[in-house]
Amino acid sequence: MRNTFVDCLIKRARYDDRIFLITPDVGFSVLERFADEFPDRYLNVGIAEQNAVGVAAGLALSGKRPYVYSMVPFVTMRCFEQVRVDVAYMKTNVVLAGIGGGLTYGPAGATHHAIEDIAIMRALPNMTICAPGDPIEARALMEQSFDHDGPIYIRLGRNGEPAIHGPDVKIEIGSSVKIADGDDLALITTGNTLELASRVIQAMQDRGRKATLISMPTIKPFDCDVIISLLDRGMPIVTLEEHTVIGGLGSAVAEIIAEYGKGVKFRRIGLPDEYSHTVGSQEYLRNHFGLNLERILEIIGGI
Amino acid sequence: MAHYSKASHVGSCLSIAEILYTLYFRILRVDPGNPNLANRDIFILSKGHGSAALYATLAERGFYPKAYLDKYYIDGGLLPGHLDKEAVPGVEVSSGSLGHGLSIGIGMAIARRTALDSGRVFVLLGDGECNEGSVWEAAMLAGTLKLENLTAIVDFNKLQSFGKTNEVIDQRNMAARWAAFGWDAHDVEGHDVAALEQVFSAPQQGPKMIVAHTVKGKSVSFMEDRLEWHYKSPNDEQYVQAIKELEGKK
Numbered sequence: 001m002r003n004t005f006v007d008c009l010i011k012r013a014r015y016d017d018r019i020f021l022i023t024p025d026v027g028f029s030v031l032e033r034f035a036d037e038f039p040d041r042y043l044n045v046g047i048a049e050q051n052a053v054g055v056a057a058g059l060a061l062s063g064k065r066p067y068v069y070s071m072v073p074f075v076t077m078r079c080f081e082q083v084r085v086d087v088a089y090m091k092t093n094v095v096l097a098g099i100g101g102g103l104t105y106g107p108a109g110a111t112h113h114a115i116e117d118i119a120i121m122r123a124l125p126n127m128t129i130c131a132p133g134d135p136i137e138a139r140a141l142m143e144q145s146f147d148h149d150g151p152i153y154i155r156l157g158r159n160g161e162p163a164i165h166g167p168d169v170k171i172e173i174g175s176s177v178k179i180a181d182g183d184d185l186a187l188i189t190t191g192n193t194l195e196l197a198s199r200v201i202q203a204m205q206d207r208g209r210k211a212t213l214i215s216m217p218t219i220k221p222f223d224c225d226v227i228i229s230l231l232d233r234g235m236p237i238v239t240l241e242e243h244t245v246i247g248g249l250g251s252a253v254a255e256i257i258a259e260y261g262k263g264v265k266f267r268r269i270g271l272p273d274e275y276s277h278t279v280g281s282q283e284y285l286r287n288h289f290g291l292n293l294e295r296i297l298e299i300i301g302g303i
Numbered sequence: 304m305a306h307y308s309k310a311s312h313v314g315s316c317l318s319i320a321e322i323l324y325t326l327y328f329r330i331l332r333v334d335p336g337n338p339n340l341a342n343r344d345i346f347i348l349s350k351g352h353g354s355a356a357l358y359a360t361l362a363e364r365g366f367y368p369k370a371y372l373d374k375y376y377i378d379g380g381l382l383p384g385h386l387d388k389e390a391v392p393g394v395e396v397s398s399g400s401l402g403h404g405l406s407i408g409i410g411m412a413i414a415r416r417t418a419l420d421s422g423r424v425f426v427l428l429g430d431g432e433c434n435e436g437s438v439w440e441a442a443m444l445a446g447t448l449k450l451e452n453l454t455a456i457v458d459f460n461k462l463q464s465f466g467k468t469n470e471v472i473d474q475r476n477m478a479a480r481w482a483a484f485g486w487d488a489h490d491v492e493g494h495d496v497a498a499l500e501q502v503f504s505a506p507q508q509g510p511k512m513i514v515a516h517t518v519k520g521k522s523v524s525f526m527e528d529r530l531e532w533h534y535k536s537p538n539d540e541q542y543v544q545a546i547k548e549l550e551g552k553k
Binding site for chain 1: 388395396397398399400402403405406407408409410411413414415417437441443444447
């Protein structure tokens with residue numbers, strides 16, 4: 001996904017001189033190609049995230065389209081007040097590209113995990129939040145970001161995520177994508193749990209249960225209509241995300257269910273409300289926190 | 304304005320009056336009839352609590368009717384206590400949280416330099432604002448990039464919101480600090496319009512820092528150098544007295 005990000009940015013920057021790339025000293029082996037080709041529109045501001053976001057806002061206020069690239073905690077939380085005032089309040093066309101959504105940085109530890117970013121960013125007026133689940137979603141969202149009106153936070157994974165969608169899929173900011181359809185249950189996911197979710201659906205199918213799979217590449221604005229259509233069908237709903245169960249995808253879905261007045265069985269599957277003190281890879285930590293196929297099938301089996 | 308709406312920060316406004324006058328009437332290339340003029344100079348009031356002084360200056364310069372000034376800080380008003388760029392023409396950047404303006408100014412200066420735009424960017428900071436770490440993140444970068452189209456001014460009135468500036472954080476060597484980060488730093492008497500004009504107009508090597516030595520509450524005897532005028536709004540009697548003193552000085 002990191003390479004998808006930089007590929008899209010380079011392709012666009014070749015004919016769109018509004019594109020700037022700003023990094024607070026992050027991007028080894030990823031951003032060099034952009035820096036080499038567009039030295040005047042690439043800026044390493046040093047390890048200074050607040051300044052990175054402020055400079056980006058200044059560029060955007062001057063008609064440019066700056067992309068700020070760093071790890072999720074440092075491009076959202078370290079500079080949160082700059083994001084609030086300089087980006088969200090002034091509605092500047094700044095794109096905050098965060099790498100390492102969820103537990104991507106596994107053994108690096110909790111400072112580098114991103115488990116509460118969606119909740120925090122969702123609270124900001126004017127902010128669009130994208131969490132692509134595969135390179136196809138990432139490419140489509142990046143391409144739309146170039147002409148988007150207002151700021152975007154895009155939560156990227158790392159490299160090497162498998163493609164889940166076919167080449168003809170239509171992905172738009174603000175819309176969900178239906179990948180499978182069935183009446184037994186609806187599984188809704190966002191970002192880097194898309195691949196896990198598709199394995200869950202396959203396993204259910206193998207056991208004779210037909211489920212709907214919805215990918216939510218945009219968390220804000222949220223595709224409420226698709227949730228309402230599921231509620232009208234009366235099927236149980238399960239959400240899956242690599243984020244705490246507070247304030248993320250699960251909460252967004254719960255808010256719609258609660259206000260719609262047609263109750264269905266509902267479960268949020270995500271990370272618990274705690275920081276990891278366990279050492280291990282993303283996969284190891286997913287297993288530790290029950291974010292794996294077996295545990296999800298167990299939960300779903302009980303619905 | 305502050306009397307009518309019972310607003311605070313009067314002292315903070317009086318300390319920057321001559322700086323704003325010099326910029327808007329002697330230095331800045333701006334067109335009140337076309338606030339989005341290409342190649343214009345940009346002014347950012349990073350110490351957004353000095354908003355009333357900027358609103359008054361912009362009205363005087365013709366960006367909008369002076370009647371707007373009665374709509375400051377009141378129910379259903381037009382002009383909020385801290386700057387909202389959507390409120391009126393001429394306000395380039397929203398501010399009110401300290402330590403943001405210089406970074407934004409750098410972004411604007413880079414955009415202008417890249418586009419070979421001759422516009423200059425000016426950012427006014429408070430001395431207390433220089434306690435914010437983000438100011439120094441910006442200071443380091445501007446020096447490194449040698450931004451010759453960027454000028455920052457520190458309103459060095461020696462009082463901040465809860466103490467004397469140099470007692471809270473000792474910044475007596477303010478100009479030397481900026482010079483150490485690669486700025487072309489100058490000390491100037493911040494109420495002397497001719498001196499300000501000269502330093503604003505002088506050619507610069509890299510970003511220019513003007514440490515403007517000012518007096519909080521300048522020209523109103525009972526406000527000068529008094530911390531409480533960061534908070535208080537003049538009552539009827541004080542208002543009459545203050546206006547008398549300000550007009551007497553003119």
